[in-house]
Amino acid sequence: MDELPDHLRRYPTCAGRDSLAARLGLTIDPFSQDWEWEVADPARFDGWLAVYRDEPLSDDERFSLAEMLIQCVDDMVPSYGPPAEVEELAQWQAVAALLRARPRLHASSIAYWSVFGHDEPEEQFRVSVPMRRVWAAVQPALE
Numbered sequence: 115m116d117e118l119p120d121h122l123r124r125y126p127t128c129a130g131r132d133s134l135a136a137r138l139g140l141t142i143d144p145f146s147q148d149w150e151w152e153v154a155d156p157a158r159f160d161g162w163l164a165v166y167r168d169e170p171l172s173d174d175e176r177f178s179l180a181e182m183l184i185q186c187v188d189d190m191v192p193s194y195g196p197p198a199e200v201e202e203l204a205q206w207q208a209v210a211a212l213l214r215a216r217p218r219l220h221a222s223s224i225a226y227w228s229v230f231g232h233d234e235p236e237e238q239f240r241v242s243v244p245m246r247r248v249w250a251a252v253q254p255a256l257e
Contacts, residue, residue: 117249118225126150126178129172130175130177131178133172133175137165150178150181150185151182151185155186156186159187159190163183166179166212177223180219181223183209184241184245187200187209187241188240188241191240197243197244199240200241200243210248218255224249225249227241227245228245
């Protein structure tokens, strides 16, 4: 995330997580460090996407929910296949649109999942290459 200026760095908050967990009927293990990734469930993607799009969420809730949606998409692709495999997913296209619509809110997520400087597939997430395309698209909005 070295490419990300400090003023765009964002992390999940306890308040955002607690509120989102209550809204979605999820629990938070007190020892959880990566809650958004741990609870991500591709089977719940469509419902969570609808919540992101249609519910009045705080920025903290939106940030955590986007992380969950990204992890869901990453889990949907069973292997480290070509980036086109991810980009063809309707779920990826929906997530990419959400990220592009709120680039300042999601800049940290876009940078994190892009895994800049790591070009070997084994060093990346399944969504890394498509996420780098989102990063390139939102750069003008971040300057």
